[in-house]
Amino acid sequence: MRHLLTPLDFTTGELDDLFDLAGSIEKDRSAFSHVCSGKKLATCFYEPSTRTRLSFESAMLNLGGSVLGFADAQSSSAAKGETVADTIRVISCFADICAIRHPKEGSARVAAEFSSIPVINAGDGGHHHPTQTLTDLLTIRSLKGRLNDFTIGLCGDLKFGRTVHSLIHAMSRYDNIRFVFISPPELKVPDYITQSLNEKGIPYEEVIKLEDCLERLDLLYMTRVQKERFFNEEDYIRLRSFYILDGEKMKMAKDDMFVLHPLPRVSEIAPEVDNDRRAAYFRQVQYGVYVRMALIMTLLELA
Ligand code: NCD
Numbered sequence: 090m091r092h093l094l095t096p097l098d099f100t101t102g103e104l105d106d107l108f109d110l111a112g113s114i115e116k117d118r119s120a121f122s123h124v125c126s127g128k129k130l131a132t133c134f135y136e137p138s139t140r141t142r143l144s145f146e147s148a149m150l151n152l153g154g155s156v157l158g159f160a161d162a163q164s165s166s167a168a169k170g171e172t173v174a175d176t177i178r179v180i181s182c183f184a185d186i187c188a189i190r191h192p193k194e195g196s197a198r199v200a201a202e203f204s205s206i207p208v209i210n211a212g213d214g215g216h217h218h219p220t221q222t223l224t225d226l227l228t229i230r231s232l233k234g235r236l237n238d239f240t241i242g243l244c245g246d247l248k249f250g251r252t253v254h255s256l257i258h259a260m261s262r263y264d265n266i267r268f269v270f271i272s273p274p275e276l277k278v279p280d281y282i283t284q285s286l287n288e289k290g291i292p293y294e295e296v297i298k299l300e301d302c303l304e305r306l307d308l309l310y311m312t313r314v315q316k317e318r319f320f321n322e323e324d325y326i327r328l329r330s331f332y333i334l335d336g337e338k339m340k341m342a343k344d345d346m347f348v349l350h351p352l353p354r355v356s357e358i359a360p361e362v363d364n365d366r367r368a369a370y371f372r373q374v375q376y377g378v379y380v381r382m383a384l385i386m387t388l389l390e391l392a
Contacts, residue, residue: 091388092201092208096222096259108227110383110392111376118151121382124391125154131184132158133176133200134211135167135191136317140352140374141211141220145188148381157184174203181205186389188220192317207388215249215318221351222255223384224377229308231376232347232369237264240305244271244332245312245357247278249319252351253312257282261291268293269302273331275324276314299332303341309334311350311357311370335359342367349373 092098099107114121130149132142138160146156159165166176173191177200180187189200190211197210197217212218230236241260247253247270257278260266268286270278270293277295286293296302303309311334319325334348339362350358350370362368386392 094197094210095217096219096255107383111379114379114382123153125152128154129184130156131180131187133189134160135162144377148378173200177204215251217255218251221252222259223380227380228373228376239307240267241308242269242306243310246276246314247272248276249315250312270295306346309348313355332357336361
């Protein structure tokens with residue numbers, strides 16, 4: 090039985106197969122509309138979510154399966170003190186596959202240890218968010234036709250942003266990738282990540298201003314400041330509007346530079362950018378459904 094806990098759990102070859110399957114789904118969704126009939130997906134969300142949970146549910150429904158779960162820790166037995174280990178043992182009796190989101194780093198791994206069904210990490214604290222990364226990679230592959238040979242800028246909360254951490258890990262496996270980390274000094278990418286890039290000899294630079302690198306980027310991954318992971322409200326208020334990508338700044342970027350964002354957006358991208366054909370963040374949401382359909386099929390061994 091396989092789980093998806095970190096973006097490195099699949100080899101790049103396996104990811105190619107997954108993205109090819111997502112591509113086939115995109116071309117002819119109706120051909121997959123009964124693949125999971127009789128199967129159930131449980132979504133166990135101990136943290137707020139719109140996209141990820143509904144994207145999973147939509148994916149399973151598109152495959153002809155059914156969904157059950159909870160969207161709020163307060164409405165689950167966690168409120169009575171139940172552990173993740175016990176909850177997943179119980180969920181294993183109700184469903185065939187489970188997507189779990191939890192505020193604690195490592196919680197999905199604990200769930201997988203005690204589970205008798207495949208577990209998908211839908212975000213564990215500030216650690217990883219592998220299915221967002223699958224979404225990001227499929228989006229990049231679809232827009233650019235490749236996953237190598239890019240200068241990619243990641244901008245915003247690089248300290249707490251789990252989507253950033255997962256994307257850096259995943260992109261590090263492709264050839265000729267150069268990272269530009271754009272953040273205020275307080276929200277720099279964690280040392281364990283830069284150390285691992287140093288060990289692998291992968292080039293990166295750290296800058297504070299978007300204007301210092303925009304014209305060199307092939308891809309720009311914007312993120313919001315992660316309010317819920319701040320210890321102090323004052324710091325959050327000071328940093329939340331540090332970056333605003335607007336129409337004026339987009340003039341500095343290459344014609345074929347795409348802007349991605351895992352969403353939700355707060356104020357880091359001005360709405361006027363939405364009409365720019367390089368704004369790819371809403372298309373990204375659609376790719377998220379295709380890739381989750383492909384993932385559910387793969388983990389249930391129905392691919
Ligand atoms: C991200 C998350 O939950 O980490 N959202 C998502 O799943 N699309 C990004 C975020 O909340 O900022």
